[in-house]
Amino acid sequence: MPASARLNIHTRGPxxxxxxxxxxxxxxxxxxxAQVVVNVPLGDRTAVRVAGVGSTTDxxxxxxxxxxxIGRQDNYGGRATLRVKPxxxxxxLLRADYMKITGDGAENTREPDVAG
Numbered sequence: 174m175p176a177s178a179r180l181n182i183h184t185r186g187p188x189x190x191x192x193x194x195x196x197x198x199x200x201x202x203x204x205x206x207a208q209v210v211v212n213v214p215l216g217d218r219t220a221v222r223v224a225g226v227g228s229t230t231d232x233x234x235x236x237x238x239x240x241x242x243i244g245r246q247d248n249y250g251g252r253a254t255l256r257v258k259p260x261x262x263x264x265x266l267l268r269a270d271y272m273k274i275t276g277d278g279a280e281n282t283r284e285p286d287v288a289g
Contacts, residue, residue, distance in 0.1 A: 186266065187220035187256040188212055202244075204230040218258040225251040232277070246276035 193211040206228040214220045227249045232242030250272035257265045 184224075184252065184254075185222070187214075187222040187254055189214050189220060200230075202230050202233050204228070220256050221253065222256075223251070223253045225249075243277065246274070248275070249273045 191213055193209075195209045196207070198206045206226070208224075208226045210222070210224040212220065212222045229247045230245065232244035232246075234243045235241065236243060250270070252268065252270045255267040257267075259265070
């Protein structure tokens with residue numbers, strides 16, 4: 174029998190409660206990350222949930238030529254979900270996702286090589 178894999182991702186959908194959250198982190202190499210989410214009920218049968226994330230880093234090393242940073246990344250994304258319940262037995266979900274990932278292509282997963 175051939176091997177198979179399955180990926181099932183569940184995101185939190187709109188709820189009937191007004192709620193929100195935000196978080197900001199910072200680290201070395203001018204690395205920052207921000208996350209925000211807000212959920213707004215728009216009546217008895219409609220709600221919207223919007224979430225966003227952004228991160229940036231200047232990179233973990235410098236080149237010997239031109240003193241350029243290596244590992245620079247800028248990532249931004251978001252998701253908006255609208256839930257409409259026209260009847261008690263029918264629910265419509267409309268979802269939009271966006272992601273922008275930019276950088277110089279260098280992996281940013283190891284310790285910097287610091288040579289004296």
